[in-house]
Amino acid sequence: MQSLTTFAALLLASVLFVPLFKRAGLGTVLGYLAVGMLIGPFGVELVRDPDNLMHTAELGVVLLLFVIGLELKPSRLWALRRSVFGLGAMQMVAAATALAAGGLYLGLSLSAAALVGIILALSSTAFVLPTLAERRELSTRYGRDAFAILLFQDLSVIPLLALIPLFGTGRSTALTHPGVGLGVLVVVAMIGRPLLNALFRHVARVDSREMFTAAALVTVLGLALLMQAGGLSMSLGAFVAGVLLADSEFRHELEASIAPFQGLLLGLFFMAVGMSTNLSLLVKFPLQILGLTAGLVTIKFLTLYGLRRLLGGVKAEARMLALALAQGGEFAFVLFDAAQSFRVLGEVQADKLTLVVALSMAVSPLLLLIGDFLVRADAAKQPPRAFDEMPAEASEVVIAGFGRVGQVVGRLLLARGTRFTALDVDAEQVETVRRFGLKVFYGDAANLDLLHAAQLREAKVFVLAIDDVKASLRTAELVRKHFPHVQIVARARNRFHASRLMDLGIERQIREALPSSLEMARWTLELLHEPPALVDQMVTRFVRHDAEVLARQQAIAHDEGQMIQSTRAAREELAQILEEARAAFSHKERGVKR
Known part of the structure; x- marks a missing residue:
């Protein structure tokens, strides 16, 4: 009954507080950590023994590694090989070396400093990827680099979990007989895929969502326990299970079945970490803890920024990448616990480092805000880019907005041999399109002088494909007023946009989603x-x-x-x-x- 009461309290606290953190832009991970600190033994003491919860909550990390394994289709990994095994590996080596040197300077032994450096080099996948997705920056250059680095780090956790016992002198493990663990791994890799595919085909015939979910959980936990029996980690077993099923026809359904359990258990894991975080150390050693946190963030920022610049990265992109990955990662909590178990680190040392990682994650949203401020400051310093010089010859068609819609129109006109002048106000989009061999000019179609320079008066058709509704309507009004003889073909975002275009007398307009919706x-x-x-x-x-x-x-x-x-x-x-x-x-x- 006591366990049920504790579980209910955890759920209630997370439901009340975690959405507040997400709404404030701080992320759910920090929300779970804060909830754990609040109700744990160093807070209001609603939960006094977080260790029991931790054993259950660690299944969240196990399921996270299973999902990571599911994403590692060989074709996808091969396509990302240069970024993952190039930039990712160099980041790990550079950051781990610098942090290990700092550990040696602070008095750690060589083995402890090396291990701490590697662990602290990891960043938070659970924080960074959702944050970049919310900011719509995963598709940017620095977003893709961040994904590649995090993927390499997640892959590094597997061998690191297996190697930690070699750094210490703690409890015995089957790793003292490496042939046992290696033999289990080889057998699973050889026969696992056909057996698992046969299992899920059998379950799929039953057509029961509950049975499929049960089979997914049995697969993950079964292989995790099998690896543990062979002297390897449960996380390694879950990861191997995911990799074996990465090319399976059931991959997406497996991911959907596991997701609710993974999210809940991962949340419990972060709450358990928050409960275990010894806040009294912050009171006893405030300067030391804050100094270590600042040192961790600074070292990771400088090494990654310097590395990205050395490899030819743009200053602004290198800075945002370094700020995004400057914190410690969620796997550090697991790895520091393992390091303490095998006596690589003392209990106080492990507690201090765990607190430092938690604090570094807490300042991550602030770092991104600083990055945004610096981007705006750089933009304000630079003079506005002058519009491109327009072509000397007039075209039959002028296209305003050369994104996904304007490009389709342009490609058809090119295939017909029709000359057109394409305009776009997004300088980055202009440069991207030019790299693919298409001619497009940087300029704002809502500028009357630019339209005259583009010789719109000589054109027959004006294709209005601007994405922004307000800019589209301003441009439409300008063209109707000053170039009434030019026929307008317009793209509308929605019914409201279409209605406003009709108000301007533009009858040849179509809502962009209508044809695909009808099909x-x-x-x-x-x-x-x-x-x-x-x-x-x-x-x-x-x-x-x-x-x-x-x-x-x-x-x-x-x-x-x-x-x-x-x-x-x-x-x-x-x-x-x-x-x-x-x-x-x-x-x-x-x-x-x-």
């Missing part, structure tokens, strides 16, 4: 065994009705009440129209059969 609806109806001829009629009538409704609602767009009423009436009209189409088709089919 998806067509496929769906056909998969529901509707006759293709009837599907064509239904889609045609839908398009005609949708255009009529859009024109009707244009006059009441600013009255929400009338818009809601009109939309409801339109749904009833559409249902009646499609039912009439079905009845007419059925009547025609019966007539044909007679």
Whole structure:
């Protein structure tokens, strides 16, 4: 009963506090750590023995490594080989060497300093990747570099867990007989994949989500326990299980089945770490703990920044990469615990380092904010880039906005042999497109002088493919006013955008998602065994009705009440129209059969 009460308290505390941290931009990891510190033995003492919870919560790390293994398809790893095994390996070596040197200077033994340096060189995958995803920066150059480095670090955890006993003199392990663990690993690698695929095919025939989830958990825990029996770590077993299933047809379903358990147990793990974090050390040794935290962040920042610059990275990108990965990682909590068990580190040393890692993770959001401030400061110092000089010859078509939509139009025009002038206000997009051999000019289509320079007066068609709604409407108004003879073909983001374009008298406009949505609806109806001829009629009538409704609602767009009423009436009209189409088709089919 006491355990159930504790578990309920943990869930309640996490539900109350973790969303606050996420909303503040601090991330869920820090939220779980803070909750653990709050309710643990160094906080309000709601939980006084976090060790029992830690044994269960460590399954979260085990499941995390299983998911990492699932992502390691050989083809994907091969495509990323240079970044992962090049930049990732160099970062680990550089940061670990510098941190180990710092450990030696502070009085650690050579073996302890080497191990501490390697552990502290790891950064937080659980914090960095979700944060970059929320900031929409995973696709940037520094975001891709961060992913590659974190992937190499996650791969490094596996051999590191196996090698820790060799650094110390603690409890005996089957690693003193390395042939046992190696033999288990070889056997699993040879026969694991066909056996696991056969198991999941058997379970898939039952068509039970619960059984599939149970099979996934049994696979992970079974291989984890098998590796542990062979003297290796449970995490290694989970990782091997993931790798064996990386190319399996069940990979995505496995990931979806494991995800809820992984997230919950990983949250419990971070809470358990927070409970185990000895906050009294911060009170007893404030300068030492804060100094070590500052030293860790500074060393990791300087080594990674210097390495990225040495390899030709741009200053701003190298700085953001170094700031993003300057903290310690979640695997440090597991590794420091293992280092203490094997007497590589003393209990106080391990507790101090665990606290330092937790504090370094706590300052990570602040580091990213500093990075954003420096980016804005650099941008403010640089004079605005002048617009490109426009071509001397006029074109039949001018395309404003050369992103995903404008490029498709441009490619078709090129294939036809039609000259066009493409404009885009995003300098990075312009440089990217130019690398692929397409000619595009940097400039703002909402600038009248630029439109004159682009010789829009001589053009026949103006393709308005600008992504931003406000910029699109400004440009449309400018072209309609000063170049009324030029025909406009416009891209609309949504119904509101389409309505505003219609207000400007632009009839040739299309919502960007409409054609693909109609095609998806067509496929769906056909998969529901509707006759293709009837599907064509239904889609045609839908398009005609949708255009009529859009024109009707244009006059009441600013009255929400009338818009809601009109939309409801339109749904009833559409249902009646499609039912009439079905009845007419059925009547025609019966007539044909007679």
